Amino acid sequence: MSVEQKDIEEFSELVAATRSLLLSEKSRGVLFLPVTPSEEFSAAMSEERGSTAGWARRNQKSPAKTEEVKRAKTPVMPSGYSQMSPELLKVYQDSKDCTKCSLAQNRTNVLFGVGPNDADLMVIGEAPGAIEDVKGEPFVGPIGEMLDKMLNHVVGLSRSQVYLVNGVKCKVKGGRPASQDDVDKCVDYLRRQILAIAPKVILCFGETATRAIVGEDQSVEQLRGRWHQFMEIPVLVSYNPAYLLKHPKFKRPVFNDLKLLAAKYDEVEGAR
């Protein structure tokens, strides 16, 4: 691939990510944004895109500047904070300054979770990515856009009907999976959120969510395509949407998993 082609592809991905974030802001009621992106936002975009990407490399800040950006990061309140039930609010208060595991030092925000207090479907993702860490919301950027499409087209639900949360609440450096120790230390918050929301169905995307909810012994590949249980709630496991962006051949298995999810969702909704 020529340098120009690669630049065009990278730029297109960057535009798609920016567009998705702007739509996300709009859905949160934000109508105006500063013309110049904040340093936090720019740093997160560079990190999400990978620090070795050509486009990012040519626009990289000096190490000293990057350090300043890290120090400038400011926590934000989770979206929907004022509507949280007392039970969820208690979990948020307990987790917002958590330092139980080593991931605390990587984060800008504890990614608490967003969605209705009584959502029937809970979607659990991996550890927060760079953009999610800055935004304080799960499933934003291109991954969020893909999730929205999948939920909408296959399950018939919009993002606002689903509770979105992560397997661990703080960013893992370098996009590595969270360690089992980190997952074990964070799972109590997730368990309490599940108790507070009492979803009828849970969908786990990716290895971290699966290890938190189903167990650590088997891979997503081995566990997907059939139902499991957590606190007597049916749980389905599938590949992380982030994985699909790099490996489109997994779209078909995920589509099949979501059809299973849609059938179960209709079943439990009908039983209410």
Ligand code: SF4
């Ligand atoms: S990942 Fe979970 S357990 Fe670890 S510091 Fe963050 S909130 Fe606490």
